[in-house]
Amino acid sequence: MPDEIELLRWFRADAREPDDAAWNRARTALAAARTDARTDEPGAHGAPGRWHRSSWRPPGRRVVLSTAVAVVAAVVAALIVGVIQGPPTLTGPLITSWNPARPLPASARPATAHPATARSGTWRLMSYLVARGWQENTAGPEPGWLTCPTAATCYVEGDNSTSPSGPADMSSFYVSTDGAQTWSVLPVPGGVTFTSALSCASAADCAAGGLYYGHQAVFLTTATGGHSWTVRPLPAGLGQILSLRCVTAATCRGLASASGKPLAPGFEMLLSHSRFIITSDGGRHFTSRSFPAGVSVQTVSCPTAVHCVAVGLYSKLGPGQTPDLDHGVLLTSDDGGMSWRQRAWPNGYGPGVFPDVTCVDASHCAMIGFVERNGTEGNQVGYSSGKDAVQYTVIAFSSDGGATWTASTLPHTIPYPMIDTLTCPTTRTCYAAGSDLIAQRIGNTYNAGSSVVAITRDAGRTWQRITFAVPAKVPGGMQGDSFMDISQIQCPQPSACIAIGVSDQGSTSTPIYTNHG
Amino acid sequence: MDVKRAHGAIAAAEDFEAVFREHFAPVYGFIAGRVGKALAEDLAAEVFATAYRRRATYRPDRGSLRSWLYGIAANVVRGHWRDEQQLLELDARIARDSPGLAQAPQFADAADERVIAATLAPRIAGALAALSRDQREVLLLHAWGDLSHEEIAAALGIAQGTARSRLSRARAALRALLGDFDFDQWTFREQDHA
Numbered sequence: 001m002p003d004e005i006e007l008l009r010w011f012r013a014d015a016r017e018p019d020d021a022a023w024n025r026a027r028t029a030l031a032a033a034r035t036d037a038r039t040d041e042p043g044a045h046g047a048p049g050r051w052h053r054s055s056w057r058p059p060g061r062r063v064v065l066s067t068a069v070a071v072v073a074a075v076v077a078a079l080i081v082g083v084i085q086g087p088p089t090l091t092g093p094l095i096t097s098w099n100p101a102r103p104l105p106a107s108a109r110p111a112t113a114h115p116a117t118a119r120s121g122t123w124r125l126m127s128y129l130v131a132r133g134w135q136e137n138t139a140g141p142e143p144g145w146l147t148c149p150t151a152a153t154c155y156v157e158g159d160n161s162t163s164p165s166g167p168a169d170m171s172s173f174y175v176s177t178d179g180a181q182t183w184s185v186l187p188v189p190g191g192v193t194f195t196s197a198l199s200c201a202s203a204a205d206c207a208a209g210g211l212y213y214g215h216q217a218v219f220l221t222t223a224t225g226g227h228s229w230t231v232r233p234l235p236a237g238l239g240q241i242l243s244l245r246c247v248t249a250a251t252c253r254g255l256a257s258a259s260g261k262p263l264a265p266g267f268e269m270l271l272s273h274s275r276f277i278i279t280s281d282g283g284r285h286f287t288s289r290s291f292p293a294g295v296s297v298q299t300v301s302c303p304t305a306v307h308c309v310a311v312g313l314y315s316k317l318g319p320g321q322t323p324d325l326d327h328g329v330l331l332t333s334d335d336g337g338m339s340w341r342q343r344a345w346p347n348g349y350g351p352g353v354f355p356d357v358t359c360v361d362a363s364h365c366a367m368i369g370f371v372e373r374n375g376t377e378g379n380q381v382g383y384s385s386g387k388d389a390v391q392y393t394v395i396a397f398s399s400d401g402g403a404t405w406t407a408s409t410l411p412h413t414i415p416y417p418m419i420d421t422l423t424c425p426t427t428r429t430c431y432a433a434g435s436d437l438i439a440q441r442i443g444n445t446y447n448a449g450s451s452v453v454a455i456t457r458d459a460g461r462t463w464q465r466i467t468f469a470v471p472a473k474v475p476g477g478m479q480g481d482s483f484m485d486i487s488q489i490q491c492p493q494p495s496a497c498i499a500i501g502v503s504d505q506g507s508t509s510t511p512i513y514t515n516h517g
Numbered sequence: 518m519d520v521k522r523a524h525g526a527i528a529a530a531e532d533f534e535a536v537f538r539e540h541f542a543p544v545y546g547f548i549a550g551r552v553g554k555a556l557a558e559d560l561a562a563e564v565f566a567t568a569y570r571r572r573a574t575y576r577p578d579r580g581s582l583r584s585w586l587y588g589i590a591a592n593v594v595r596g597h598w599r600d601e602q603q604l605l606e607l608d609a610r611i612a613r614d615s616p617g618l619a620q621a622p623q624f625a626d627a628a629d630e631r632v633i634a635a636t637l638a639p640r641i642a643g644a645l646a647a648l649s650r651d652q653r654e655v656l657l658l659h660a661w662g663d664l665s666h667e668e669i670a671a672a673l674g675i676a677q678g679t680a681r682s683r684l685s686r687a688r689a690a691l692r693a694l695l696g697d698f699d700f701d702q703w704t705f706r707e708q709d710h711a
Contacts, residue, residue: 003700004691008660011641015554016546016661022558026541029562030533033569087573214574449599 087213088191094212094231098224101175101184144170145197146488151496151516152179153203155226157194170194175226180498180512186226192218195240196254205249207283209241209256217241217256219283223249232283242274245302250282253302253337258290273315276300276308276337289337295329298351299367300337303359308333309402310340311355311367325370326350332402346405349394356422357402364427365402366460368419369394393419395432397460408460414452420487425494428459433486433499442480443473451486453499453513468513482510533569536582541565544590547661552600560597564590580671587662588672591654598650608642636705644694652687659684 018026148154158172171193173186188194195217196209204225210218212231217240219232234241239257246252258273274297276289291297297312310331314324328351330343352370359365373390396405410417416437424430435449453466470483482501491497496516544564549557567589568575575585594601645653658664658672670680692698697705 004688004695005660007637007641007695007698007700008656008691011638011645012550016550018542018545018549018561019554022545022549022554022561023541025558026537026545026562026565029566030537030569033566214571 087215089216090212090218090231090233092233094189094229096189096229096231098228099187101186101227103182103184104174144172145194146490146498146500147198147200147206148180148490148492148498149200149203149206151492151498153177153200153225154180154490154498155198155200155206156183156500157198157208173226179496179516180514189220189229189231192220192229192231194220196242196244199244199246199252199254201246201248201251205246207244207246207252209244209254211240219279219286221249221282230283235286238275238277238286238288241277243299245300247305251278251280252283253278253300253308255297255300256288274298274312276310276340278337289339291331291340292329292342295331295342297329297331298355299357301357301359301365302337303361303365306334306336307359307362307401308337309357309359309365309398311351311357313351313355324350325352326372328355330402343403346396346407348407349396352393354420358422358424359402360424360427363399363401364424364459365398366422366424366430367396367398367405368422368432369396369407390416391418392416393434395419395422395430395454395456395460399459406460408456408463410454411463411465413465414454414463417452417454418449419454420485421489423489423491423497425491429455429457429494430460431455431489431491431497433489435485440470440480440484442470442483449484451484451501453486453489453497486513533572536568536586537565540583540586543662544586547587547657548590548594550661551594551604551657552597553604556597556600560593561590564593567593581668583662584664584668584671587658587664587668588674591658591672595650595654602646605642605646609639609646637703640695640698640705644691647694648687648690651683652690655680655684656687656691 144156144158146154146156154176156174157170158174171188173188174183175186176183191213192210193214194208194210198206198208200206205221205223206226207219207221210220210231212218212233217234217238219234219241221230221232222228234256239259242255242257244252244254254277255274256277258275274291276291276297278287279285291310291312294314294316295312296315297310299312300308300310302308310329310333312329312331314327314329326349328345330345331340332343333340346369349369349371352368355368355370357365357367371390371392371394394407394409396407398405410419410432414436417432418434418436419432420434422430422432432454434452436452438450440450450470451468455464455466456462457464468483470480474480485502486499487502489497489499493516497514499513501511501513541561545557545561548560548564551557552560564586568586571589575582579585580588645656648656654673655669658669662668664672666681666684667677669675669684670677673680675683699705
């Protein structure tokens, strides 16, 4: 007798056959991945890495002979490295030589044909991240993680061009030194993908977590704004770095996964049983501390050397249970993360899928709270539950160092906000960025949400909405969705912020917004 | 069935070409069915580019190659739940003329097919839209990916018992949501009285 599975197999059957375009698109992406694999081979086994400038030429300028030689070399290298020796492993620091930045082509910047200006405030669309090389790979870098140590200097760790939405292949690196108006690309050490956002103690001194050839957790530092790097393997038993905050060039605190194995994005990342890590010597040595049993901390903020606030999830799950996103775990530390005290979780909201806490000083903190109501089935790893589910975020504020919190609901002008990122340059001024549920249309692209930045200058009592106009049609190399969400915002000064849109599949660029300069 | 690769990691680029040829169409189908053809082109390409780059991390002892690929696909699609939900809700409202019905041999008459498709597709879309994300995921991995409980567990990184019970609950929920659907007649009973 036919059953519901057979019914499902019939449903959309006509839409599930790949046509020639789909095959060709996939073959192109695969070819690009193979090319990347070949150019990533050098620099293994702890040898000081040097990038070959030829690998950064536009592919169109390469000669056939060098391509053939590269193919043969790659096959041989793959046989030797991949089959006989396995993936390369660092046994000591990998120090790369200084590399120049490669400016992105001017033609990639937005033309006057589609200027984007905000409907309120003074925000405007500044530029797009575009790299010629990425375009030739048919897909561009994701926005990835934005870090702006100053109003002039910003960095973006972007995704691999052939993996535009995969969060696990952050292998490109961009820099702007003019307030996000123009961007250059800098090479990333061979085999390295970022696992955390960059954290910068100054415009040039930065650090980040990474994976070496996808299997070995490493700590990356640069004192030259990304022109050269030192890559150090993390101590055995410490997993990959998930977040990092560096107060000086040598002292950084953050979170790392407890196990040494690479984490998959999503559920695994959400329950990574993270540990608090500290280095005071630029990554030569690390101290790590566990959080209370059954807790998986997702975000931590240490505004001073001793005070820290952490937010996490309960990670002890029974069979068939999924993480409880409505009730989180709140921890504070007054000894620099050596020990943690569990605080009562505030009522009315949970940590959600993207918990974020940020503290300006030892007293003033803010965090994103997640609310889900009336769903036919709640707590399903934070994704849309039933058709009646209502999901939105609130911003909670604390003025006693994270012990107690007061939720601030964003105004009705921002319906059902899904705030992805939060930054507070002062104790009273915060910027919350993400999307809402105001439908948008760009050409033939429809989306249920719009980009939004909400600003409070009175610690959440009132909010101002900043909306962004979308272009009349989708600019070349981009997708409409890129304009319909804000993935990251950084405010190095109270009135100087840089925000970056999302990059959907197939986009070769991502909008950048700023309110200064 | 990829017997050769079931016993070892994907070592060489030539091996991966065979993987691609064998698995691209079904993985693409899984993605296209969920988020639509326009988005599926890029997402499916991304799945195989990702798989290629991570091929050294594939562990045959942790699950079949198929489940590994569908796991990557599920991760990629997970980032587009709004697109998926929107498409389902759109389909639930719009009667579709689906040539896919031709694959159901019991409908010999084209006109009948169109009528059935017009009523059936929106109901299925509505039912899928009402399922939780987890339930929908396991259900479609099973229905469109032909993944067993064990393979679903490996793909999603969950326990086999969890995969089994989740699938069971998902099937029951879908049946309940379809309510008056007559699986013998392949139609909704209310139509008999129309």
